[in-house]
Amino acid sequence: MLILGIDxxxxxxxxxxxxxxxxxxxxxxAKGRRHxxxxxxxxxxxxxxxxxxxxxxxxxxxxxxxxxxxxxRVGIATxxxxxxxxxxxxxxxxxxxxxxxxxxxxxxxIVAAIDARRSELYYALYRxxxxxxxxxxxxxxxxxxxxVSQLSALRDELLLVxxxxxxxxxxxxxxxxxxxxxxxxxxxxxxxxxQLAHAQALREEFHQPTExxxxxxxxxxxxxxxxxxxxx
Numbered sequence: 029m030l031i032l033g034i035d036x037x038x039x040x041x042x043x044x045x046x047x048x049x050x051x052x053x054x055x056x057x058a059k060g061r062r063h064x065x066x067x068x069x070x071x072x073x074x075x076x077x078x079x080x081x082x083x084x085x086x087x088x089x090x091x092x093x094x095x096x097x098x099x100x101r102v103g104i105a106t107x108x109x110x111x112x113x114x115x116x117x118x119x120x121x122x123x124x125x126x127x128x129x130x131x132x133x134x135x136x137x138i139v140a141a142i143d144a145r146r147s148e149l150y151y152a153l154y155r156x157x158x159x160x161x162x163x164x165x166x167x168x169x170x171x172x173x174x175x176v177s178q179l180s181a182l183r184d185e186l187l188l189v190x191x192x193x194x195x196x197x198x199x200x201x202x203x204x205x206x207x208x209x210x211x212x213x214x215x216x217x218x219x220x221x222x223q224l225a226h227a228q229a230l231r232e233e234f235h236q237p238t239e240x241x242x243x244x245x246x247x248x249x250x251x252x253x254x255x256x257x258x259x260x
């Protein structure tokens with residue numbers, strides 16, 4: 029079963045194709061936030077690199093966020109459209125789960141954080157388990173200071189990953205027993221999406237396109253700005 033993975037939750041957009049043989053081809057683009065322009069050509073590119081016709085795809089997987097509002101809309105709408113056209117089921121995976129999965133071999137407590145703008149982070153904590161990672165609690169949104177305070181109360185050795193960590197690196201470097209993951213792992217990976225989705229596909233944990241919704245932990249910036257404007 030071939031899986032097409034689509035990730036547009038952050039400033040980088042990516043897609044990948046894979047299956048039981050692993051990831052066959054992937055592409056990542058960090059050219060601004062022009063996801064709507066770059067996504068379809070990227071899908072065409074990975075299909076050609078994998079020598080796969082789009083009609084051979086059996087599952088469409090998509091990053092559900094949390095992340096940038098516009099990017100999520102583009103990715104999820106594209107994924108749903110493709111799944112509907114191909115008549116195949118979908119699998120949704122959270123962006124923070126993808127970040128943690130990429131560093132799953134670390135025995136440290138994993139903290140995945142995405143820059144949410146407006147001086148906030150989307151974040152979650154994870155533990156290594158056989159074959160991957162397990163999320164500890166729900167996805168959260170909060171300030172970098174709030175996250176540092178929360179982590180300071182823990183005694184664990186920490187591995188921090190995500191573009192949210194990179195943006196406030198100096199603040200997080202003050203924590204004891206902390207390691208910050210390489211910048212190359214700062215964004216969710218479409219390759220990781222395909223790997224996680226393949227495991228779910230083997231368990232037949234599919235969704236219909238109408239069942240998948242983006243993970244919004246707060247209102248979009250445009251709506252927040254409009255409310256603020258009305259109050260001034």
